[in-house]
Amino acid sequence: MIEVQKLWKVYGKGDTAVEALREVSLTVAPGEMIAVMGPSGCGKTTLLNCMSGIDTVTSGTVRFDGQDVQMMHEVQRDRWRAEQMGFVFQTYNLIPVLSAVENVELPLLTQGMPVKIARKRAEEALTRVGLQERAHHRPSELSGGQHQRVALARAIVNRPHVIWADEPTGALDRVTTELVLDLFDHLNRVDGISFVIVTHNPEVAERAHRVIYMDSGQIVQERVTKRERREPR
Numbered sequence: 001m002i003e004v005q006k007l008w009k010v011y012g013k014g015d016t017a018v019e020a021l022r023e024v025s026l027t028v029a030p031g032e033m034i035a036v037m038g039p040s041g042c043g044k045t046t047l048l049n050c051m052s053g054i055d056t057v058t059s060g061t062v063r064f065d066g067q068d069v070q071m072m073h074e075v076q077r078d079r080w081r082a083e084q085m086g087f088v089f090q091t092y093n094l095i096p097v098l099s100a101v102e103n104v105e106l107p108l109l110t111q112g113m114p115v116k117i118a119r120k121r122a123e124e125a126l127t128r129v130g131l132q133e134r135a136h137h138r139p140s141e142l143s144g145g146q147h148q149r150v151a152l153a154r155a156i157v158n159r160p161h162v163i164w165a166d167e168p169t170g171a172l173d174r175v176t177t178e179l180v181l182d183l184f185d186h187l188n189r190v191d192g193i194s195f196v197i198v199t200h201n202p203e204v205a206e207r208a209h210r211v212i213y214m215d216s217g218q219i220v221q222e223r224v225t226k227r228e229r230r231e232p233r
Contacts, residue, residue: 002028002051002162002194007060009046009217020046022217023060028162033188033195033227035205038214044198045166047214051196052085052164053077082111086155086193090167092147094139100146101126101135104154111158125153129183145176152183162194163187169204181207 009021021043028034036044049055051062053069062069064084072080094103105122109115126132129149139147148168155163165184169177185207187193197208205211206225213221 001030001063001065002196003061003063004047004051005061005063007047007050007062008058009043009050009055010058019217021050021057024217024219026212026219026222028194028196030161031188031192031194032210033184033208034197035208035211036196036198036214037200037202037205037211038220040200042214043217044214046217048164048166048196048198052087053081079111082107083158084161086158086160086163088148088151088155088163088165088168090170092139092151094147094150096139099136099138100131100142100150100153103139103150104157107154108157121157122153125157126150128156128187129153143176145172145179148172148176148180149183152180156187156191156193159191160193162196165195165197165199167198167200169199169201177201177204 004024004026007021007024008019011018011020024047036047038044046055050057053062053072057070069077095106098106101119101122104125105118108118108121123132123135126135129152131146131149131153134142134146142150169180172180181204184195188195195208197204199205207227208225209227211223211225212219
């Protein structure tokens with residue numbers, strides 16, 4: 001369970017202060033998929049960054065399974081993100097000199113997991129996204145859609161509780177977008193992974209259980225879609 005209460009994020013001070021988030025409150029239930037929509041600059045990415053502990057908040061609280069994220073010290077917060085979360089962005093952030101499987105296993109190796117176990121987990125993750133035959137290809141040998149699937153494999157390799165996705169289909173064509181969304185849907189239904197997806201694409205939003213609309217740093221509307229939510233085990 002992720003609980004956000006009266007969240008403010010202000011950049012700068014005095015006359016130059018910018019209120020990126022203004023008293024935002026919401027809850028993400030276990031196994032829920034949420035889409036966050038709104039115009040550019042409305043605070044969508046800032047909200048994702050604050051909820052996931054990438055960025056600090058000015059005031060308010062973010063609780064993950066009852067634990068206040070802002071009360072964690074930096075090392076603890078970094079470890080918490082690495083163990084509990086996965087991230088998927090519009091820019092894939094793959095390391096060019098590493099193969100697909102090396103990119104996927106890297107987060108596990110940095111956590112100190114033995115090489116053989118990390119490699120096995122990485123291969124399993126690539127199989128789940130349908131890229132087992134491309135495991136030893138470098139990013140330059142992969143298409144944009146394959147890049148995003150490698151990034152998704154990297155996001156799930158640590159078996160996260162939640163995946164944060166910031167415009168994950170923004171650079172993809174329609175066919176590849178559908179493929180990635182099908183993978184999201186499968187991971188949500190089968191594994192019970194929660195998703196928070198920032199998107200401009202209404203078709204992406206309709207795959208979620210709930211759509212949150214933001215404007216000027218505030219939640220202005222929420223809507224439940226027709227998709228049924230999987231009950232957590």
